[in-house]
Amino acid sequence: MRQQRFIELGEGYSDIYELCELITTNADRLERTFLFKAATKDGKPSISLAASFSPAGEGGFYPIYICREGIPSKEGNVSKRQLVFEEAAASVGSKPVPVELKHSSEFPETKLFFQYVTGVLRLNHLLPPLD
Template structure:
């Protein structure tokens, strides 16, 4: 059974660069990249994520995420978001933009990640459970 798991990297600049490097070095495994947007108390946060095909014969599809670390203050895109979009396009992907509930609306981050997984599966952005 193919299962998707979120691996949280962090929220800082270094974490975005780590995610970009993962995408570049695993370009052939990159399934899709995502930009998730959420709003809480009138403030918008952006998460960036990348899903990779399973390695070899495993049934593990990792989705690396930098959760809500990019604050959106106006209509312009932040440098971190632009870097992620550039890297995605260099790897042959156009990031999929999805609006989500903020993770603070969930009692546990596991519930938040189950919520995202459900949205991704329903929209055929990641494979269904097999």
């Protein structure tokens, strides 16, 4: 049985570089990259970067690595962290899929937020269904 789960990295530069390293060193397993856009309750937009990978071996574990909401977003202005991520994705032939989401602060628990994101991705056929 396939198990899909988010693995949360941090929000800083080193975390983005770690995500980029996962993308480039596991290019053969990379399924898709994502650019999640959300706005806080006070209207401040932020971006999350994520990448999903196919299972390694026969384990059936389908990881989705995410750097959650650590990048402030300004109209017409792309941050250095977003550029680094997009360049890493492009280097292995992936273009991040933009997805509009609710901000995680609208959920009482992070686990509920990740369930919501999983549902949105499945409804849009961006994650495979569970076996």
